[in-house]
Amino acid sequence: MAILMRVCWLLVFAMVFLRVGSGQNVDPVGPDGGGRREMVPAMFIFGDSLIDNGNNNDLPSFAKANYFPYGIDFNGGPTGRFSNGYTMVDEIAELLGLPLIPPYSEASGDAVLHGLNYASAAAGILDITGRNFVSRIPFNQQIRNFQNTLNQITDNLGAMGVARAIGKSIFFVGMGSNDYLNNYLMPNYPTKNQYNAQQFADLLVQQYNQQLTTLYNLGARKFVLAGLGLMGCIPSILAQSPAGQCSEAVNQLILPFNENVKTMMNNFNTNLPGARFIYLDVTRMFREILANSAAYGFSVINRGCCGIGRNRGQVTCLPLQTPCPNREQYIFWDAFHPTEAVNILMARRAFNGDTSFVYPMNIQQLANLELESN
Template identity: 35%
Template structure:
């Protein structure tokens, strides 16, 4: 009786382990970007003015507490991890803290380098005092690559990285920076600035490729002129100039990715048209279960967007029917809808393939 019980337990464990391994579609996710995918890096930046550490951030997160995510709950990094059967990649600075304290740390399971306020350009974060620019994020990844090479060897590491996903969500803060700076507008036309963003991003993507990255999930810039903070610039309607800049940048980004693929034959990527997907949500909210496309859920003043989300802010009762959580960021509900399209959406939003197809390569 005892023997049969033990065999049953072992069989159950093997069966469930097999199911877990089948659900895990990639060995790791390495995330680079801004506050849309920051899972807590900025909490470790002592001078940063951009931190999601106060209530009501995290109000719908499983812990019900602020975690450094700029959302009422989970963000896109969490939701993409769910889709591929992984836990969320931890913030890089939390791992470094443990590593420096001689604790057992592995970077093989994925790392999140994203930082609220970060941009493609260095120095874009001046108004926020401190953020980890994309260049610095890639610098950190290069250090991780060196450490992993020493730990597991170059051949084993390359096999691991070639199957991993490298997610890039960046560019919005650069566009915000352009429209907040008369100096930048005098020195660059919108097209020149967008082209410069694209060429700068290409350098960083090539650096990642040179350090093992082969599968890229690239997220285009959304209709950022429609976030509550920018609607205030245009009497509650979308700020057209910012949206036009987003379009210019996204067009250049798609052309650049095709060039990058031609220059690096074994590179694969999925580009996601966040602009089109979010515009669809805004124009057809009811079909997605949303009711409010303009107001921030957490804030004060007109559109609930004249002030930051703080403990004294007004918070909407139903976070499920709002697209925007605060002045700039989507609710978990909106992020989940977007990630669904990113994962297995049609060619209308994903090119040349979607994330599910990228994982299968």
């Protein structure tokens, strides 16, 4: 069965990659029977629970979301997405004209035609991050999983056609949240005693630089880097304050990381031939949504839709727990993650927003950009 699935997997990749490599347009029929204009051949996704869609389901891990009420608003129910419905990359995929990108752990047949999602809840830039949750797939292993994908495709289809298609594909990377929440800020980690905020940000981005360079050397050219959001305002952090207020200490803690990522991005755009990196200012997006919550239809901004304890942030969604009925009015779904409504808002801003939120260009412009081959 495994061999048969792999053969099917390679055949479908052959169809799209060889057509893209030969310059033909790829316009498969969408699930509703209508045509879909695909702006890129594929999207490859790397990250943590904000965009994981099932890679942890079969791991011996405490970081799982493959049970109700997760997925209560998703067609098909719980899948492993840490949301009531869509994640940010789900909406971005649709805006790019792609179907939803499947998890690496479940990829088979024509479901992998347009890329894979390698993200894993509790994963970090550092391999040691997230060990409290037992198993997870750190960024280094996610890259190795992509390399395994690439090796299998290239062995069967040839390097030139695959390289052209990979070079036109979007690589979405959202890493770093767990390196703070499930490493630096955890009392059973020594990290906080070893590094101040700037030193830790420097350590992270030094590693991040090497990891992204590896993806570039594997053929990736169009990168979307998501910065860290207002982590001091998530229900898990709010619950630690008797007054339920945002932690400015946590918000300040992550600023050096975001600044380092912007500097790294600028250096990449200058020094890596044929590549283009863009940065999603998630902090600014989230701050703007919080500041104008009523205008966006949100009436609950300081607690999760499901969860236990203060701000519904001390314990995350329990199996079969009944969540809030008015989910579209909540900014936060659980202790750590935004609702589908917020994910869709941020995805659309990333896709066609101006340079105050995504720069030096948005995802739509990146997808349409013709890069010089090298």
